[in-house]
Amino acid sequence: MTWLHLYARFLCAxxxxxxxxxxxxxxxxxxxxxxxxPNSYGYFMFSFPLSSMVGGIFYEHGHRLIASSVGVxxxxxxxxxxxxxxxxxMRRLGVAALAAVILQGLxxxxxxxxxxxxxxxxxxxxxxxxxxxxxxxxxxxxSSGWRRSGTTGRHxxxxxxxxxxxxxxxxxxxPALVFAQILVGATMRHTxxxxxxxxxxxxxxxxxxxxxxxxxxxxxTHRLGAGMTxxxxxxxxxxxxxxxxxxxxxxxxxxxxxxxVLVQIGLGGWTVLSGRAPVINTxxxxxxxxxxxxxxxxxxxxNRHRFPDAxxxxxxxxxxxxxxxxxxxxx
Amino acid sequence: xxxxxxxxxxxxxxxxTAVACGGGGDAPAATTAPAAPAFDPSTAGNVxxxxxxxxxxxxxxxxxxxxxxxxxxxxxxxxxxxxVGSDGHLGNVFVYVKEGLEGQSFPAATGxxxxxxxxxxxxxxxxxxxxxxxxxxxxxxxxxxxxxxSPSANDEFNMGQPIxxxxxxxxxxxxxxxxxxxxxxxxWMNSYIGxxxxxxxxxxxxxxxxxxxxxxxxxxxxxxxxxxxxxxxQNVTVATGQTAEVSFTFAQ
Ligand SMILES: [Cu+2]
Numbered sequence: 001m002t003w004l005h006l007y008a009r010f011l012c013a014x015x016x017x018x019x020x021x022x023x024x025x026x027x028x029x030x031x032x033x034x035x036x037x038p039n040s041y042g043y044f045m046f047s048f049p050l051s052s053m054v055g056g057i058f059y060e061h062g063h064r065l066i067a068s069s070v071g072v073x074x075x076x077x078x079x080x081x082x083x084x085x086x087x088x089x090m091r092r093l094g095v096a097a098l099a100a101v102i103l104q105g106l107x108x109x110x111x112x113x114x115x116x117x118x119x120x121x122x123x124x125x126x127x128x129x130x131x132x133x134x135x136x137x138x139x140x141x142x143s144s145g146w147r148r149s150g151t152t153g154r155h156x157x158x159x160x161x162x163x164x165x166x167x168x169x170x171x172x173x174x175p176a177l178v179f180a181q182i183l184v185g186a187t188m189r190h191t192x193x194x195x196x197x198x199x200x201x202x203x204x205x206x207x208x209x210x211x212x213x214x215x216x217x218x219x220x221t222h223r224l225g226a227g228m229t230x231x232x233x234x235x236x237x238x239x240x241x242x243x244x245x246x247x248x249x250x251x252x253x254x255x256x257x258x259x260x261v262l263v264q265i266g267l268g269g270w271t272v273l274s275g276r277a278p279v280i281n282t283x284x285x286x287x288x289x290x291x292x293x294x295x296x297x298x299x300x301x302x303n304r305h306r307f308p309d310a311x312x313x314x315x316x317x318x319x320x321x322x323x324x325x326x327x328x329x330x331x
Numbered sequence: 332x333x334x335x336x337x338x339x340x341x342x343x344x345x346x347x348t349a350v351a352c353g354g355g356g357d358a359p360a361a362t363t364a365p366a367a368p369a370f371d372p373s374t375a376g377n378v379x380x381x382x383x384x385x386x387x388x389x390x391x392x393x394x395x396x397x398x399x400x401x402x403x404x405x406x407x408x409x410x411x412x413x414x415v416g417s418d419g420h421l422g423n424v425f426v427y428v429k430e431g432l433e434g435q436s437f438p439a440a441t442g443x444x445x446x447x448x449x450x451x452x453x454x455x456x457x458x459x460x461x462x463x464x465x466x467x468x469x470x471x472x473x474x475x476x477x478x479x480x481s482p483s484a485n486d487e488f489n490m491g492q493p494i495x496x497x498x499x500x501x502x503x504x505x506x507x508x509x510x511x512x513x514x515x516x517x518x519w520m521n522s523y524i525g526x527x528x529x530x531x532x533x534x535x536x537x538x539x540x541x542x543x544x545x546x547x548x549x550x551x552x553x554x555x556x557x558x559x560x561x562x563x564x565q566n567v568t569v570a571t572g573q574t575a576e577v578s579f580t581f582a583q
Contacts, residue, residue: 032489033515035477041493052475052493054399055516115479115487 005142011073012135018070021063023285027278030056037109074101097134118190125186136293150309170236171302174295181225188218194276200269233261253298260291370547376569378543380577382535384421389414394519401474402451412456420539423457424557425525427532431551437529440464448476453522459532469498482510555579
């Protein structure tokens with residue numbers, strides 16, 4: 001394991017922590033407890049006294065501190081990649097991550113200065129997941145396993161194209177579905193609709209709400225989306241477990257996804273039943289990010305052959321075999 | 332030449348200051364309200380009344396203040412202000428003339444209204460203010476507060492008061508029932524301010540009593556507003572020299 005990969009993993013973990021810290025801000029209703037930005041009560045962010053981190057400020061200012069640290073870590077990642085990674089697309093991915101984290105910081109500031117408009121807060125939540133996905137990519141693409149799987153030899157995965165279009169389609173579409181489900185969840189969260197349907201797993205004692213308001217509709221969509229996402233995850237996992245037992249790079253994320261999606265649905269129900277207890281609610285947000293990140297890992301492994309650093313032999317359809325022209329022979 | 336320029340600039344500054352200072356105070360009142368009062372105060376009548384609560388008043392909720400050590404240490408009152416009152420009387424109800432004063436103008440309010448943050452709560456919890464009147468917000472605590480008003484008709488604002496003794500002034504352009512105030516540092520801190528373009532409003536004390544005095548004679552719709560119990564309206568006729576009695580009864 002290289003230092004760069006270790007650093008990328010650390011950035012990824014720090015980003016998950018940052019998402020959880022952001023989750024705590026909304027879950028505790030602390031988003032506006034520091035009215036100014038980028039300063040905190042007139043103090044430069046890093047000189048704001050720790051003893052003043054009381055009440056909601058603990059979450060809001062804490063989120064800003066962790067966010068700045070992740071920003072600095074990202075600058076380091078981008079510079080490091082730029083200097084050492086021979087893959088041009090990889091260096092560009094580092095720049096994209098840096099751009100995303102800067103934009104994310106600005107969105108965070110804007111949402112504070114404009115009193116948490118739903119569109120900005122939901123964008124902030126969505127971009128957080130996209131940035132997290134970028135850090136997952138950086139961690140994966142710097143791993144030795146990924147680099148090895150791009151070469152021919154013992155570790156070369158068989159491309160799924162020719163063998164299993166079902167697994168290919170399911171695994172590739174899954175991250176988009178999970179991301180959409182997270183966006184619905186974020187909309188529910190930032191419109192305060194988390195308890196619009198107060199019971200779980202039933203819906204007002206039944207299966208379908210009797211009356212429809214925007215909060216109820218958003219909330220219900222998130223529950224339907226959860227069911228649908230879980231079904232697609234199970235279908236994907238089943239396909240991989242049955243047909244690709246020889247692929248640990250697929251089996252591992254598939255197994256993890258199974259566990260995570262069950263935990264996630266449990267946490268979602270618990271969030272409702274606990275009346276949105278901040279810690280439970282935040283665990284639900286963090287696990288959502290993990291489901292997305294894991295589904296992304298699976299999708300990337302399935303599509304390994306599409307990457308510029310894949311060995312030409314992995315391409316599909318296979319490249320025409322170059323027949324060395326025999327001297328003097330008619331072509 | 333240079334000296335002449337200096338004098339020009341200085342005199343312009345003085346002029347500008349004079350205009351700015353004058354404009355900040357009574358000038359708008361002079362342009363909007365005619366000098367003559369809208370009615371003869373000697374013809375006025377009054378409304379007096381009581382707001383009752385039917386049944387047992389919900390038990391006060393204890394506010395958990397331990398997320399801020401300063402609040403936990405200094406707060407003398409840790410009971411919620413939502414339901415206050417005794418013997419069936421309901422306090423913190425905002426009673427005001429909702430209809431019947433249209434088209435009339437009244438002398439501008441004098442002085443400012445104070446909203447204090449003390450012991451990690453707002454004092455008062457419910458209050459009224461005139462359109463354009465100054466609201467002075469003070470932090471009397473040794474901790475930080477943010478003052479976050481989320482009106483619908485007026486402009487939303489959110490400002491920090493990190494230092495004890497800090498004050499700032501705000502005012503509202505539009506009548507609004509009610510403007511909610513919240514501190515996001517201390518999630519339990521909230522208050523409500525009714526903004527009106529006339530002076531006929533009152534807030535009930537713990538005895539449920541209110542008085543609205545010196546009203547022009549006429550027919551009015553009176554509304555009573557409570558933060559959790561909603562609103563009720565009643566018609567009332569005010570006659571010269573008389574005090575009309577009104578009572579509202581809220582229930583859960
Ligand atoms: Cu406060």
